[in-house]
Amino acid sequence: MIDVSAGLSDSIHKQIDASYYPDGWRRYMARAIKEAFPDKIVMTSGNIRNPQSACEILENQDADLIGMGRQTIADPSWPHKVKTGKIDEIRQCISCNIGCAGHRIGLNRPIRCTVNPDVFYDDFYKKQKVNKKTNVVVIGGGTAGLEAACTASEVGCTTFLIEKEKTLGGLARQISQIPEKTRIAHFPKYLEKGAEKLHDLF
Ligand code: SF4
Numbered sequence: 001m002i003d004v005s006a007g008l009s010d011s012i013h014k015q016i017d018a019s020y021y022p023d024g025w026r027r028y029m030a031r032a033i034k035e036a037f038p039d040k041i042v043m044t045s046g047n048i049r050n051p052q053s054a055c056e057i058l059e060n061q062d063a064d065l066i067g068m069g070r071q072t073i074a075d076p077s078w079p080h081k082v083k084t085g086k087i088d089e090i091r092q093c094i095s096c097n098i099g100c101a102g103h104r105i106g107l108n109r110p111i112r113c114t115v116n117p118d119v120f121y122d123d124f125y126k127k128q129k130v131n132k133k134t135n136v137v138v139i140g141g142g143t144a145g146l147e148a149a150c151t152a153s154e155v156g157c158t159t160f161l162i163e164k165e166k167t168l169g170g171l172a173r174q175i176s177q178i179p180e181k182t183r184i185a186h187f188p189k190y191l192e193k194g195a196e197k198l199h200d201l202f
Contacts, residue, residue, distance in 0.1 A: 016101050073111065
């Protein structure tokens with residue numbers, strides 16, 4: 001099998017794909033290798049976040065396998081969610097590099113993820129319910145407020161989220177308007193969708 005990747009320390013934006021590279025941007029390299037070595041299984045990777053991109057690469061026969069790094073830190077359940085059709089529950093990596101590359105590699109500290117509050121135990125917290133009636137009021141519906149409100153609701157609290165603006169998502173929504181930062185938009189969208197499913201939240 002050949003894993004076709006790219007990037008050295010001097011081209012770090014290609015080694016740890018910059019957020020502005022499209023999903024599967026290395027597919028043309030994998031295709032060239034596949035054509036040169038038709039008997040080998042060829043894998044591609046690079047900012048592949050949504051299942052549609054992955055399918056399109058495979059259907060187009062640019063590669064035989066899809067590799068994902070940061071996406072599986074952001075949501076280790078990606079394969080399971082795709083298999084069971086829970087596409088809108090996928091927590092996409094936003095390519096910020098803060099918790100994984102920055103925290104783990106840069107600072108040599110335990111790995112973190114901006115969009116996944118618990119990299120090690122994922123959804124395990126949902127099993128730990130409050131054992132008495134608890135009201136929670138969260139002020140501010142940015143990503144931190146949404147995450148806090150959803151978590152409180154998921155563990156059994158009666159939760160109220162108060163936001164003065166007409167839209168949720170706070171700064172993340174505004175920053176995602178910058179062309180190089182559009183991937184960030186997925187995070188507030190994902191949180192908002194999750195909140196909508198929690199009936200006692202609004
Ligand atoms: S910290 Fe940022 S770049 Fe790293 S996996 Fe999480 S969302 Fe992706």
